[in-house]
Amino acid sequence: MKRCIMIFISLILVIVQMPMITTTAIVNQDTSVNNPQDVLVVYDQLAVDTVYHNNLSAVETLLSALSQTAEIVSMDDYRGGQLLAYQKVIVLKNTQNTINNSALIADCQNYSKAMVYIGFAAPELVPELVGFPVNRQLGQTVSVNLNGLAMNSIWVDELRVVETAPDSDEVTIGVGAANYPFAKTIGQLTYVPTFIGNPEFTLGLGELLKDWFGRINxxxxxxxxxxxxxxxxxxxxxxxxxxxxxxxxxxxxxxxxxxxxxxxxxxxxxxxxxxxxxxxxxxxxxxxxxxxxxxxxxxxxxxxxxxxxxxxxxxxxxxxxxxxxxxxxxxxxxxxxxxxxxxxxxxxxxxxxxxxxxxxxxxxxxxxxxxxxxxxxxxxxxxxxxxxxxxxxxxxxxxxxxxxxxxxxxxxxxxxxxxxxxxxxxxxxxxxxxxxxxxxxxxxxxxxxxVSLVYDEEPISDAYAYQKPPEYSLEKIFTAGNAFLLTVVGMIIVVFIIIVVFSRRVYLNKFRKVVDQEQNNQSVKEKDIKEDNTP
Amino acid sequence: MKKEPDVNTLHSEVHLQQNTPKIRSWLKYFTKPSTLGVLVLCGLLFVVLFLPPVIGMGDDGSTAGIITGCDLYNLEELTPKEAMAYFQKNWGIMEYYNDSDNGQITSQTPFLNAARNLDRAYTWDGLFDMRFYGAVISIFYLIAMYFLFETVTYGKRARWSYVIVGLGVIIFGDTAYTAWINSFYPQALSFFLVMILGTSLILMGQKKLNDYLLIGCFFLSGLLLCLLNQQYALLGLLLGILGISLKYVSAKKYYIRICVVGGSLLMLCSLAAFFIMPNGLTNLSAYHSMTRGVLMTAENPEQALKEFSINPQYAVLTGTSYYQAIAPETMDSLEMKNAFFSKVNPTGVAIYYLANPGQLYEMLNRSVDSSFNIRPSWLGNYEITQGYPPGTQTSFFTLWSFVKANYLPGNFGFIIIWMGVIIGVYVRFFRKGIIEKNERNTLRFVGLMTWLFIGLWELYVAIITSGDVDTLGHLFIFSLTFDLISFIILGKFIHWIEKQLRKVDWAARKQAFLNRNTNKQKQREQRGYRL
The missing domain is CATH 3.20.20.370 (Glycoside hydrolase/deacetylase)
Known part of the structure; x- marks a missing residue:
């Protein structure tokens, strides 16, 4: 009896557990999204044919890899007021060209929430950028250090770094013996002076954005x-x-x-x-x-x-x-x-x-x-x-x-x-x-x-009909129609043979004069008379 | 009271009378069935090819080598996928000396160069308008059509001739055919070359035009045709032999010399072209020759792959098209090249088909069916600016291609019956010519047979190079020769009916019809007498 109760209880437990497992899985799924807030990415140009040509695509990939939905807009397509609807904004400036969209400049100056600014500084857009002490170096081999990993020998044509001492757990860019922070945050603004869309810089930006979005997993x-x-x-x-x-x-x-x-x-x-x-x-x-x-x-x-x-x-x-x-x-x-x-x-x-x-x-x-x-x-x-x-x-x-x-x-x-x-x-x-x-x-x-993932080999038959016989619609009707036609044609052939056989006689009868003997005699007599009459 | 005639009227009458003979002769010339047909076609082409919406063919990238060879380049305004779905009118002209090694020189090059120079003379904007090329091709196309109409009407201006020419306009002025004129594909050229090739022989047989002109046309079009592409080159051997045997047609000394020299040159050129020209076979056609050919009709595709010593797992690609199953990066990968493409070549496929005639017959059926479409379904006709959905094909003036694609039985059995009919009808001319020792009379049959041979050869080449997908323009030629031969036969048939009808004495028939009742009465009376 005890055993029965035990089994019963364990069964109930299993049954109760099963939906719970699936629900927890779904709950996990929901939490891992981390409340996707939209983020706005504003970029100036694609900068094709420069080292920055891959930047936008790298940022997009990174946002997707962080399960982040985003809206991407170029500076020329930017509509006034768009910026203010977002909690987080990423500005990607791949070129030094001046910005012509006055609505964007006005909105940027009014914008007071979190912003990551990547690339060439444009103080006319974000005046706070003047506050960053930027050091510009040409032609450097650098290393990107993140999370205890160092990725060395990255060639950068034009390196811009913020000249401050980096924190201990921060992503850094190493030039020779010197170490510079990958990004510097003052207030709500985070400035990434150098970004190239290669894997190393992308991973560095990844760590930055992960912290910025507050992902802790x-x-x-x-x-x-x-x-x-x-x-x-x-x-x-x-x-x-x-x-x-x-x-x-x-x-x-x-x-x-x-x-x-x-x-x-x-x-x-x-x-x-x-x-x-x-x-x-x-x-x-x-x-x-x-x-x-x-x-x-x-x-x-x-x-x-x-x-x-x-x-x-x-x-x-x-x-x-x-x-x-x-x-x-x-x-x-x-x-x-x-x-x-x-x-x-x-x-x-x-x-x-x-x-x-x-x-x-x-x-x-x-x-x-x-x-x-x-x-x-x-x-x-x-x-x-x-x-x-x-x-x-x-x-x-x-x-x-x-x-x-x-x-x-x-x-x-x-x-x-x-x-x-x-x-x-x-x-x-x-x-x-x-x-x-x-x-x-x-x-x-x-x-x-x-499901079990244990492999069991099933024999695969090579006898497979590759050439499918064509599927006929109304096949039955056609076979019935065929049978019907065959009988009709068969009957017609029989009738035809009968006609051929009998028509011979009909044809011959045409030449056969069926007359009475008397009539015949009569005509002969008449003939004789006629013959007699002839001179 | 008599009215005084007006001075002005009288004067103008005199003027008119002076001009009348000239105008009349012109009018007479222009109302000739063949000229009239060409004029109608000219108008049709103008509307279809040159006025917006401009009709043309989408570009599948196979002609890149040819246009590079003519210093043109793709502006890349469209993605490759869009370029197939939409016609592209504007191309770039390279402005400086270009030392590129992927340019190709074929018989299209002189035509393209002429068009480019024409464009340069007209505009100087660095852009090449495809319509200039279309215009160059159109001129030759109209000449070919004049030849064709001459062969079927025998230059007569009977009412029936107009009917035949009208049919010709419907068949060969069909937009499915003429849209090719606005494209860089070899189809544009082969369209009129094949036409001139056969008609010049038939016209020679009919003694319609100057022999020297016609033999020149024959050799020139044969030469251009076999230099169009490496796969056309071997046709030159047959055309060369035919050209040499044309010397029996006329006894003139110069004519015989032209035949011998021209024929030998043609053979030499075709052999040289076969070995020198790049074979132009891309992965695209190699892929289709297997998946849309050998594998699709094989009883066991894995077995067939083993015969080519290819991994049998490739059987999963059976029946797929190049753009369908595999990403382009994989298609271009080294792995795919080593495992698949390096093992497929037309010779191997040709041998395979000879060993499996059942499959060949099945492929012939399918190819004939797909050739009757004339336009491949994946190439669009309109420009992207016209706003049609991708791959839209025009339905303007496409009666014949519609009938052909939908109502003609597209299988090889039908082609065999059709060939039987042609040979049956025309072989007596040949026999007569041979018996009478008059070679000129055999030419009508020879002309038709040349077309037939070219058509069947191209059908086979299409099957071994690209399965039932016409990516190289071979099936187009088959379709064209089918139409040409059918049109000639149709013309002959209409003439025959007309002749039969002319023989009938209509007045007597009418009288006989009216007298029918009275006759019957008489007969009845006569029978009565007998009874």
């Missing part, structure tokens, strides 16, 4: 192997997964969605490999379909993506997040459906120049910024442990071409003593179509039920 680091197609070198994928598993490295695999031929054996083999990867501590992420490939309207994209994701889940492959570049966040959320339904993702650094024009962005709840292995390699830590970058980062690692490349990559990763996080154990969740997938440290749950 600790950063994590993951590993991504992007651009895996069904026709990639799958043996290499398996080998890499095995090697990473053996070295205790959790990793993620960015899979490019292919919406054609999803039931081919080749695709089944691909899913099999992905299942194997999942069993080896790998997490599957899904790439955003390249905008250059989607020629149709976005509704078609969404339908196809629903199909792709449903097929993956059906085959035991659970994509937990999105791999994308920052431009996705400037498309309308409805237009990128169902990609906007993912809660987490990885933003790949965007090398292209940002698209001009006023635009607003949306954000995922939890995002990490992609960095290359080279960046990690060039970052040196003070202690044996690598530690971490200030914001969530993902090391992007191309699929190694051969075993040597794989060992080389592994060596780098192992030497660095990185603390990598398993993507599966982060809080990820999405509901797409019929499927609801949640992952947390306790594992992956699909529609509330935990």
């Amino acid at each position: 600790s950063a994590h680091m993951t590993l991504l192997i992007p651009d895996i197609y069904p026709f990639s070198d799958l043996n290499m994928v398996i080998e890499t997964a095995d090697a990473f598993y053996a070295n205790g490295i959790p990793f993620t695999l960015g899979v490019v969605p292919i919406d054609e031929n999803m039931d081919y054996p080749a695709m089944a083999r691909f899913y099999q490999v992905l299942r194997y990867v999942q069993s080896r501590n790998g997490t599957i992420l899904i790439h955003r379909p390249s905008p250059a490939t989607v020629s149709d309207s976005s509704t078609v994209l969404s339908e196809k993506m629903y199909a792709v994701i449903a097929k993956m889940v059906e085959n035991g492959v659970y994509p937990l997040g999105l791999v994308t570049d920052e431009s996705l966040f400037f498309d309308a959320v409805d237009a990128v459906n169902p990609l906007g339904l993912f809660s987490s993702g990885i933003i790949l650094p965007d090398v292209s120049t940002a698209a001009p024009g006023p635009k607003t962005s949306w954000a995922l709840s939890s995002v990490s910024l992609g960095v290359t292995l080279e960046t990690v390699k060039s970052s040196s830590s003070r202690s044996r442990n690598f530690g971490n970058y200030p914001i969530n980062t993902t090391i992007v690692l191309a699929l190694p071409e051969n075993e040597e490349a794989l060992t080389a990559q592994l060596d780098i990763l192992n030497q660095k003593w990185l603390s990598l996080t398993n993507y599966q154990q982060l809080d990820n969740q999405w509901t797409i179509g019929q499927n609801n997938v949640v992952s947390s440290p306790s594992g992956i749950r699909v529609n509330g039920l935990p």
